[in-house]
Amino acid sequence: MTLQHYLVISAILFTLGIFAVLTRRNAISILMGIELILNSCNLNFAAFARFMTPPEDISGQIIAIFGIVLAAAEAAVFLAIILAIYREFGSIRPDEVDTLKG
Amino acid sequence: MEFTLKTFIFYGFALMTIASALVVVTVRNIVHAAFSLMVTLFGVAGLYVFLQADFLAATQVIVYVGGILVLILFGVMMTSGRLEMRIHIERGQLLLGGVVALALLMLLLTVIANTPVWKNLTDDGIELPPTTERIGELILNGPFLLPFEVVSVLLLVALIGATLISRKEVRDE
Numbered sequence: 001m002t003l004q005h006y007l008v009i010s011a012i013l014f015t016l017g018i019f020a021v022l023t024r025r026n027a028i029s030i031l032m033g034i035e036l037i038l039n040s041c042n043l044n045f046a047a048f049a050r051f052m053t054p055p056e057d058i059s060g061q062i063i064a065i066f067g068i069v070l071a072a073a074e075a076a077v078f079l080a081i082i083l084a085i086y087r088e089f090g091s092i093r094p095d096e097v098d099t100l101k102g
Numbered sequence: 103m104e105f106t107l108k109t110f111i112f113y114g115f116a117l118m119t120i121a122s123a124l125v126v127v128t129v130r131n132i133v134h135a136a137f138s139l140m141v142t143l144f145g146v147a148g149l150y151v152f153l154q155a156d157f158l159a160a161t162q163v164i165v166y167v168g169g170i171l172v173l174i175l176f177g178v179m180m181t182s183g184r185l186e187m188r189i190h191i192e193r194g195q196l197l198l199g200g201v202v203a204l205a206l207l208m209l210l211l212t213v214i215a216n217t218p219v220w221k222n223l224t225d226d227g228i229e230l231p232p233t234t235e236r237i238g239e240l241i242l243n244g245p246f247l248l249p250f251e252v253v254s255v256l257l258l259v260a261l262i263g264a265t266l267i268s269r270k271e272v273r274d275e
Contacts, residue, residue, distance in 0.1 A: 014206075015207040019199055024191065025195075032127075065158060065161055069256075083180060
């Protein structure tokens with residue numbers, strides 16, 4: 001396995017995540033897209049830590065662990081906001097939440 | 103590269119990750135998308151094992167599959183009635199999003215294929231020692247102590263914030 005194998009897998013995951021964020025009209029599906037993007041990012045960190053630095057240097061893996069922690073915090077806050085929006089508007093389609101629209 | 107059992111399993115994990123991610127972004131039923139996301143997360147954990155990041159793989163399974171995915175399913179259950187399980191997609195947006203995503207993928211693949219320092223880096227089959235002990239050393243007794251504490255405070259803030267946002271407002275009148 002070469003570094004480029006991992007980079008290609010991660011690029012495909014990233015693109016699929018962007019695609020989900022752009023096309024889906026449901027806040028929870030958008031969250032799934034964001035999780036795909038974060039996963040591709042962590043995979044890149046781990047791959048670069050394995051191939052670009054000496055094998056005993058694992059700082060990249062620690063950054064990936066911090067990335068997982070941030071993803072968990074982000075998902076919790078995201079879902080709390082979604083619940084509040086659902087109570088207020090009765091829907092979680094982002095284009096129906098337009099109170100601030102001028 | 104010679105075709106061994108190891109490469110076979112690697113391509114299996116890669117295929118599993120990408121195929122299930124494709125299902126996540128295309129399927130119309132949101133519960134199916136959530137369960138397909140679970141397969142994607144397991145696939146990424148498998149790729150971490152191939153990178154000899156054992157602690158990272160375990161964390162991925164515990165936090166993502168055990169935590170975030172359950173949270174997502176809770177969100178689906180609390181916000182989508184039986185009629186709203188289907189995800190609404192507009193055709194024009196699908197086309198435009200597809201074009202943007204494809205262009206982005208082409209750009210990334212070009213960069214990956216043409217960057218000279220990334221070429222010919224194979225993992226030459228060395229077996230590294232388990233990473234858990236060194237990660238503990240680096241986090242609790244090394245350069246990552248301050249980020250670790252900051253992230254702990256961030257988790258506390260997110261916890262309090264999420265509870266505050268999602269609670270029902272109670273007025274005493």
